[in-house]
Amino acid sequence: MYHIVVCDDEKEILDHILKKVRSCFNELNISARYTGIDDPRELMECLQGETIDVLFLDIDMPYHNGMEIAEYIKEQNLSTILIFITSHDALVYQTFAYRPFGFIRKTHMDQEMDEVVKRVQKELLANKQEVVIRKGQELIRVLIKDIIYVEAEKNYLVLRRRDDTIRVRETMTNMENELQGKGFIRCHKGYLIHAEYIEKMSNNEILLRVGEECVALPVGRSYEKEVRKKILELLRKA
Secondary structure (H helix, E strand, C coil), X not given: CEEEEEECCCHHHXXXXXXXXXXXXXXXXXXXXXXXXXXXXXHHHHHHHCCCCEEEEECCCCCCCHHHHHHHXXXXXXXXXEEEEECCHHHHHHHHHHCXXXXXXXXXXXXXXXXXXXXXXXXXXXXXXXXXXXXXXXXXXXXXXXXXXXXXXXXXXXXXXXXXXXXXXXXXXXXXXXXXXXXXXXEECXXXXXXXXXXXXXXXXXXXXXXXXXXXXXXXXXXXXXXXXXXXXXXHCC
């Protein structure tokens, strides 16, 4: 059974979000227990003492704001699926460093909650998702969540994972099609990136978090607008 937590310091809004979250998960027949927390200090204690599978987190709160809590989740390398909830739409780009799974605007709660929860259902099963890659005569099963980015190298592709790389003879177009709908974004003719690892983005460069370090990859001029659009779609499915 999954543990799903909603944290918002405004009790009335918290109750509304919790009711909506419970309804969405029930419709998908996801078995879970639910916790509503209106004090972020209590949430910090909860994170330290038990597993939270999915966290719907308000950004603007006293004592510990949402980004501070997200920083703790990141530092502790917790597997919590994090969804930011806020009234300030412009904050979406400031959340990249915390690699949130989603971003829901309170003004569009009903529409965006449904889409995010459907994505959460898929993510809860994502640890079993694999891509089968042919390397010579050998077939290799690779967990999709472990692929940080794919780089074109002449007639080959290099799949970068946290601790190693896999070099295969394949085209970027075929790999992009294989990973379509699985959280990957084409940012350059030579690079395909996993949005989960995005640290931050500028006009012509995107930083990916790889362990304790960041890797800077180029954003092609012709790809920039589409990259920003896809990042927003992956964060909140607006």
